[in-house]
Amino acid sequence: MNPKNRKIRVLIAKPGLDGHDRGAKVVARALRDAGMEVIYTGIRQTPEAIASAAVQEGVDFVGLSCLSGAHGHLFPEVVRLLKAHGAGKVRVFGGGIIPESDIPALKRAGIRKVFPPGSTTGDIVDWILNARLPVGEAHGT
Amino acid sequence: MTDPKTAARKVLAGDIRAAAALMRGLDDGQPSCRAVLKELFAGAGRAHVVGVTGPPGSGKSTLVDRLVGEAREEGRSVGVVAVDPTSPFSGGAVLGDRIRMGRHAVDPGVFIRSLATRGSLGGLSGSVFDTVTVLDAMGKDLVLIETAGVGQDGVKVASAAHTVLVVLSPGMGDDIQAIKAGVMEIGDIYVMNKADKEGVESLERSLRLALDGRPGRDGLPRPVVRTEARSGKGVADLAAALAGHRGSLLERGLWEERSRAMARAAFEELVEAGIRSSLEKKRASDKAWKSLLEGLACRRLDPYAAARAGLRRLLR
Ligand SMILES: Nc1nc2c(ncn2[C@@H]2O[C@H](COP(=O)(O)OP(=O)(O)O)[C@@H](O)[C@H]2O)c(=O)[nH]1
Ligand SMILES: [Mg+2]
Numbered sequence: 001m002n003p004k005n006r007k008i009r010v011l012i013a014k015p016g017l018d019g020h021d022r023g024a025k026v027v028a029r030a031l032r033d034a035g036m037e038v039i040y041t042g043i044r045q046t047p048e049a050i051a052s053a054a055v056q057e058g059v060d061f062v063g064l065s066c067l068s069g070a071h072g073h074l075f076p077e078v079v080r081l082l083k084a085h086g087a088g089k090v091r092v093f094g095g096g097i098i099p100e101s102d103i104p105a106l107k108r109a110g111i112r113k114v115f116p117p118g119s120t121t122g123d124i125v126d127w128i129l130n131a132r133l134p135v136g137e138a139h140g141t
Numbered sequence: 142m143t144d145p146k147t148a149a150r151k152v153l154a155g156d157i158r159a160a161a162a163l164m165r166g167l168d169d170g171q172p173s174c175r176a177v178l179k180e181l182f183a184g185a186g187r188a189h190v191v192g193v194t195g196p197p198g199s200g201k202s203t204l205v206d207r208l209v210g211e212a213r214e215e216g217r218s219v220g221v222v223a224v225d226p227t228s229p230f231s232g233g234a235v236l237g238d239r240i241r242m243g244r245h246a247v248d249p250g251v252f253i254r255s256l257a258t259r260g261s262l263g264g265l266s267g268s269v270f271d272t273v274t275v276l277d278a279m280g281k282d283l284v285l286i287e288t289a290g291v292g293q294d295g296v297k298v299a300s301a302a303h304t305v306l307v308v309l310s311p312g313m314g315d316d317i318q319a320i321k322a323g324v325m326e327i328g329d330i331y332v333m334n335k336a337d338k339e340g341v342e343s344l345e346r347s348l349r350l351a352l353d354g355r356p357g358r359d360g361l362p363r364p365v366v367r368t369e370a371r372s373g374k375g376v377a378d379l380a381a382a383l384a385g386h387r388g389s390l391l392e393r394g395l396w397e398e399r400s401r402a403m404a405r406a407a408f409e410e411l412v413e414a415g416i417r418s419s420l421e422k423k424r425a426s427d428k429a430w431k432s433l434l435e436g437l438a439c440r441r442l443d444p445y446a447a448a449r450a451g452l453r454r455l456l457r
Binding site: 029039046050053055056085 | 158161164165168230233234237239246252
């Protein structure tokens with residue numbers, strides 16, 4: 001098998017009602033520049049839409065960005081729906097404006113990693129490269 | 142992984158997760174997934190496959206979203222394959238066509254898959270054919286393939302589809318660009334999107350001039366349709382033109398012919414990819430290959446003799 005044909009696929013999504021996606025786009029481009037395939041779904045996505053897109057797109061990771069403060073509800077909901085769709089192995093991470101004090105609860109809810117304000121795109125790339133499963137395993141191939 | 146027959150049965154029954162996993166494995170070249178494809182291949186071949194191409198920004202994704210909506214109103218199920226280029230520098234890609242298709246994300250009758258070209262030589266990656274086959278096997282009535290119509294990718298989509306829509310929009314000399322990129326040969330239906338914008342009259346003039354009343358590849362007339370994908374105006378006409386093209390292909394016995402051409406394109410894509418990867422392997426590590434090159438360098442072998450021996454080795 002040709003290793004250059006194996007790519008990490010990441011869905012970057014913005015759940016919730018805030019309409020600012022500059023940060024999410026910067027992350028998407030940084031992951032692309034690190035050689036990943038990034039599916040970007042745009043602003044104001046429901047957790048259902050995000051989970052369903054993640055399944056259809058066969059991604060290894062879902063990155064959630066939320067600036068509206070509703071992460072405490074929205075992020076765990078995405079994790080729950082992924083499990084419900086049989087895609088519980090997909091690794092979810094998050095960023096945006098998330099206070100340090102909220103992080104433990106998010107982790108307990110299955111969000112693998114939270115990048116607080118001040119994190120760099122390099123931090124995210126490094127974490128993904130470390131946290132990845134063998135390619136394709138997230139979807140049982 | 143589950144055995145190939147079981148996996149194939151799931152996909153044929155429309156199982157979304159099984160289909161997604163299969164597409165991923167085929168895109169990554171997993172042999173176990175090729176075994177699944179083998180099991181379900183005979184069960185595919187019913188979908189109307191439509192290529193949507195044209196310059197970036199002409200509104201292809203927005204239009205695809207609308208066409209999906211039309212088909213769903215008629216109760217038909219839809220698959221979408223949205224292809225974007227892989228960055229030659231990093232090998233990564235940002236695939237953003239889904240942004241325009243958000244309202245179909247939770248409809249179980251719609252399956253949308255984004256693909257990167259992954260540096261496939263001369264256009265459409267082999268994965269596009271595989272992904273279409275899986276969507277078709279799932280029972281999708283309509284499969285839309287979106288590719289950006291600059292250079293080879295856009296042109297090659299013609300060989301992967303029954304019907305090709307070329308989407309243009311007014312302004313910025315798109316018309317000239319499109320003609321240069323060779324899309325005037327491949328379209329079965331020409332769409333002037335963004336008809337709400339200034340310049341649509343002049344676009345129509347240059348488009349009709351370029352088409353010059355010539356029929357398409359099957360000798361069928363090539364309609365020109367105005368749409369406003371953003372508002373939805375004209376989309377019903379376009380859907381009718383699509384159905385019309387499909388009907389004409391079926392009526393005149395051309396459907397079969399087109400399907401054969403699609404099969405040939407997929408076949409040749411795989412054969413070429415196989416030859417390329419075999420060549421890379423020989424180049425990297427084959428001793429006899431190196432001695433052929435050596436013979437060539439010291440002129441013991443002439444180029445034709447060396448190439449003949451090389452080809453024999455390649456295909457052994
Ligand atoms: N004015 C106008 N804008 C449109 C129309 N259709 C699409 N657009 C806009 O054109 C831009 C590019 O659309 P997109 O579908 O992403 O184009 P693609 O690159 O060809 O897939 C978006 O901002 C759309 O909202 C239309 O009919 N009229
Ligand atoms: Mg597009």
